[in-house]
Amino acid sequence: MVKFSDLNISETTLKSVRRMGFEEATPIQEGTIRLGMEGKDIIGQAQTGTGKTTAFGIPLVEKIDTKDGNVQGLVIAPTRELAIQVSEELYRLGKDKNVRILSVYGGQEIGRQIRALKNRPQIIVGTPGRLIDHINRRTLKLDNVNTLVLDEADEMLNMGFIEDIQKIMSSVPETRQTLLFSATMPDAIRRIAEKFMKTPEVVKIKSKEMTVENIEQFYVKSVEREKFDILSRLLNVQQPELAIIFGRTKRRVDELAKALNIRGYLAEGIHGDLSQAKRMSVLKQFKAGKIDILVATDVAARGLDISDVSHVYNFDIPQDPESYVHRIGRTGRAGRKGVAVTFVTPREMGYLSIVERTTKKKMEALIPPTADEAVLGQKRVAMEQLVEMTEKNNLGDYRAFATEMLEKFDAVDLVAAALKTMTKEPEDTPVQISEERPLPSRGGGYKGKGGRSGGGGYKGNRSSGHPSSGRSSSGASRRREGGSGGGRPGRTRRHES
Ligand SMILES: Nc1ncnc2c1ncn2[C@@H]1O[C@H](COP(=O)(O)OP(=O)(O)OP(=O)(O)O)[C@@H](O)[C@H]1O
Numbered sequence: 001m002v003k004f005s006d007l008n009i010s011e012t013t014l015k016s017v018r019r020m021g022f023e024e025a026t027p028i029q030e031g032t033i034r035l036g037m038e039g040k041d042i043i044g045q046a047q048t049g050t051g052k053t054t055a056f057g058i059p060l061v062e063k064i065d066t067k068d069g070n071v072q073g074l075v076i077a078p079t080r081e082l083a084i085q086v087s088e089e090l091y092r093l094g095k096d097k098n099v100r101i102l103s104v105y106g107g108q109e110i111g112r113q114i115r116a117l118k119n120r121p122q123i124i125v126g127t128p129g130r131l132i133d134h135i136n137r138r139t140l141k142l143d144n145v146n147t148l149v150l151d152e153a154d155e156m157l158n159m160g161f162i163e164d165i166q167k168i169m170s171s172v173p174e175t176r177q178t179l180l181f182s183a184t185m186p187d188a189i190r191r192i193a194e195k196f197m198k199t200p201e202v203v204k205i206k207s208k209e210m211t212v213e214n215i216e217q218f219y220v221k222s223v224e225r226e227k228f229d230i231l232s233r234l235l236n237v238q239q240p241e242l243a244i245i246f247g248r249t250k251r252r253v254d255e256l257a258k259a260l261n262i263r264g265y266l267a268e269g270i271h272g273d274l275s276q277a278k279r280m281s282v283l284k285q286f287k288a289g290k291i292d293i294l295v296a297t298d299v300a301a302r303g304l305d306i307s308d309v310s311h312v313y314n315f316d317i318p319q320d321p322e323s324y325v326h327r328i329g330r331t332g333r334a335g336r337k338g339v340a341v342t343f344v345t346p347r348e349m350g351y352l353s354i355v356e357r358t359t360k361k362k363m364e365a366l367i368p369p370t371a372d373e374a375v376l377g378q379k380r381v382a383m384e385q386l387v388e389m390t391e392k393n394n395l396g397d398y399r400a401f402a403t404e405m406l407e408k409f410d411a412v413d414l415v416a417a418a419l420k421t422m423t424k425e426p427e428d429t430p431v432q433i434s435e436e437r438p439l440p441s442r443g444g445g446y447k448g449k450g451g452r453s454g455g456g457g458y459k460g461n462r463s464s465g466h467p468s469s470g471r472s473s474s475g476a477s478r479r480r481e482g483g484s485g486g487g488r489p490g491r492t493r494r495h496e497s
């Protein structure tokens with residue numbers, strides 16, 4: 001365990017790091033911060049939620065000359081949400097040094113961005129498209145950039161941003177330092193990346209498995225048309241604090257969000273076709289716990305760091321093992337616990353083994369809860385809510401009514417009636433989920449396609465020493481209706497972006 005104070009970081013930046021509540025560096029931070037500050041090019045690979053942002057953030061912030069008003073650092077991220085999240089973390093890291101950070105992304109009014117760019121930001125965090133736009137308009141000058149960071153590099157290259165990235169890179173002086181980070185780095189992508197870099201140091205945090213060990217991983221075998229009912233029951237039994245449900249397509253996400261709402265869950269969808277304002281507001285509500293379930297496509301959730309996400313459901317098994325890793329990595333972050341459940345149709349069982357082979361981790365078969373078990377889950381929620389309310393003990397004049405009722409009725413009967421009113425009986429309101437065609441069936445003989453198998457080389461020791469932090473997870477999946485006060489028992493929040 002290395003402390004940040006042992007990493008030769010300036011006092012000013014250390015102060016910011018401490019304010020963020022970090023004391024000990026995670027393995028990827030330990031492995032890259034010093035090298036980064038020495039000016040080396042780095043390919044950094046470590047499991048999801050293990051602090052890669054700070055791993056590149058500290059060297060980046062440390063290098064900024066605050067007397068110089070030019071853009072000196074450039075971070076490229078695949079999505080708007082991620083660009084915002086990264087810029088917020090860099091802002092916190094550079095707070096005591098007074099580093100000026102700006103994020104630029106599509107969907108935001110360009111005029112406003114152009115004005116903001118005139119305030120002499122020193123670090124820009126942007127999405128490829130919008131960066132190109134500013135380069136073409138000559139509203140962004142990159143001649144003085146000495147550090148370039150690609151966060152989620154493999155995703156950007158997958159998304160077909162390779163030409164954009166190349167163009168951005170050619171607008172940055174060749175003498176720059178290049179840092180590239182992701183939890184997954186298929187060989188083909190790494191080879192492309194290395195072309196952009198000068199004898200990069202590859203820092204890969206060796207671990208037995210590709211996914212963090214604090215995520216419990218399950219699969220449910222189910223035919224397509226039964227998936228949704230099983231999902232509802234699972235939500236009732238598992239009672240996630242916050243959950244993300246992944247669907248394969250945008251239509252799927254829309255339909256799932258709608259269906260969940262019909263069944264009474266607080267759910268919203270997020271995907272690339274929604275307006276920027278809508279995406280931001282959904283994410284904000286989710287972080288604030290005003291929505292319990294975020295339904296998302298792969299891309300929309302890459303890299304997102306929302307600490308209270310306790311469960312991830314893959315309503316559709318992802319096609320690529322890498323997607324699986326990133327999806328389930330939305331939970332179990334910074335040492336917390338998480339649960340991931342993946343639905344697999346009988347014809348897709350081949351994909352399950354491909355995923356397991358890549359992650360080097362077997363998923364446990366989950367027997368879907370019966371309708372009765374789901375009701376039992378709901379009863380338990382009601383009970384927890386009642387207990388919590390009793391313990392809070394600010395019942396005011398309800399106590400007078402209670403005394404009056406207790407004179408006439410049996411105490412057990414009364415509590416039972418209260419529980420019954422609060423329990424949500426299973427919904428059988430019909431919902432519309434279009435059948436999604438299963439992935440083409442695939443036997444065991446997967447040979448990898450064009451380097452996307454990503455299998456090789458995840459050997460070695462399990463990484464230890466994730467930052468740990470206490471969290472209580474006795475949350476309940478609230479329903480929109482129902483007589484609960486909406487309070488989730490034992491909910492603890494860490495501050496986050
Ligand atoms: N040294 C540390 N001690 C405690 N918490 C930390 C430390 N470093 C980072 N964190 C926290 O860990 C969480 C995950 O960090 P981050 O988002 O950088 O992960 P990541 O490795 O980039 O994951 P992903 O692969 O999903 O993008 C964040 O909430 C961050 O604040």
Ligand SMILES: [Mg+2]
Nearest residue numbers: 052053151303
């Ligand atoms: Mg990240």
